[in-house]
Amino acid sequence: MRLTKFTDLALRSVMRLAVSGEGDPLTTREVAEAMDVPYTHMAKAVTRLQRLGVVEARRGRGGGLALTGLGRGASVGWLVRELEGEGEVVSCEGDPPCPLRAACRLRRALRDAQEAFYATLDPLTVADLVASPTGPVLIGLVGRPPG
Numbered sequence: 628m629r630l631t632k633f634t635d636l637a638l639r640s641v642m643r644l645a646v647s648g649e650g651d652p653l654t655t656r657e658v659a660e661a662m663d664v665p666y667t668h669m670a671k672a673v674t675r676l677q678r679l680g681v682v683e684a685r686r687g688r689g690g691g692l693a694l695t696g697l698g699r700g701a702s703v704g705w706l707v708r709e710l711e712g713e714g715e716v717v718s719c720e721g722d723p724p725c726p727l728r729a730a731c732r733l734r735r736a737l738r739d740a741q742e743a744f745y746a747t748l749d750p751l752t753v754a755d756l757v758a759s760p761t762g763p764v765l766i767g768l769v770g771r772p773p774g
């Protein structure tokens with residue numbers, strides 16, 4: 628199973644924000660630069676995270692992005708499910724649809740495997756993801772403006 632680039636960017640931004648101090652909010656541009664990804668791609672991921680209630684944007688002096696309480700304690704499995712959507716790992720209903728789709732044992736097995744993948748991530752929280760050695764590396768990432 629392969630995650631979309633969008634989900635990966637969203638997870639990267641969540642991890643970076645999880646190690647930001649209360650008095651050290653980052654802008655979307657700073658997160659994008661730290662993760663070495665285009666600003667526009669990161670902005671879309673951050674918008675989605677805001678809609679999920681995982682990230683909030685604080686305005687004004689000293690403002691920036693911050694994880695919400697929900698975001699800090701969020702299950703990684705829940706987050707990945709939300710970001711990936713309801714899609715299956717194969718396109719049985721494509722154009723043209725697969726003729727086996729109504730009675731396919733492989734489709735059932737792949738659905739089970741997909742669920743097992745998410746279930747493995749369910750017990751993990753965002754806070755778990757930034758424990759050492761990941762957290763210190765995240766803090767040390769220095770953004771560089773996109774070329």
Ligand code: SF4
Pocket residue numbers: 717718719725726727728729731732733734737
């Ligand atoms: S063979 Fe089964 S899993 Fe593969 S596309 Fe067809 S219905 Fe889907």
